[in-house]
Amino acid sequence: MPDELQERSGVTVLMCDPAGPPVATTQDALDLIGAAFAGAEVVVMPAGRLDERFFSLGTRFAGDIMQKFVNYRLRLVVMGDISAQLAASDSLRALVHESNQGAHIWFVPDLDTLDSRLRTS
Template sequence: MPDIVEQHGVPVLVCEADGVSIGTVQDALDHLIGAAFTGAEVVAVPSPRLDDRFFDLSTGLAGDILQKFANYRLRLVVIGDIGRHLAASSALPDLVREANRGQDIWFLPDLDALADRLGPDGAGRKTG
């Protein structure tokens, strides 16, 4: 069962690396968004949990999953090394760069980087 931990006052659902693979929008709803309804605002998912199709933007899977997170007003953080996916795509690096400039979707190397982003000096504090 994923744990909800508090990072600088923000409840974060920290998913296990060895959980169910997220290969469909329904998987995201059942195993990430549904689990977040126990009180999380941010869902931190290890990158290996996401099916390779998530990182191939031509499949539309990432867009569909990210839209579900937006609909439920949850933030998604993909944790871990996605270097091989970045190297294989011309569009993914742009998505990652733009996402990391915002407040709702981040691609970060580890949970320490997430704590930094959520901290008082980080760019991830939501206001209002």
């Protein structure tokens, strides 16, 4: 399935294909932001498409990617199981917790959680 726009809980989201190309550079993120300008308010990125550097906060890759989405006023949702990365990093656990308290960047395990969050946002 290619990346596609979907209406979920009354919000237009760009659902990124889990089998799509990896997001390994800030340009890759900007390409997704450009695709989202077709009408999406939220980009849902499968965790498996993110380069492992995203989950190693010392690389600053996650911060760079997240800042791009904030600058362009798009919400980013990282969806999938990141329990192994969370277990390996107190810093990442804190980032995920803080992000999930806000409105711009969320980390969710599945579509049901995404839909629930969208309904209450």
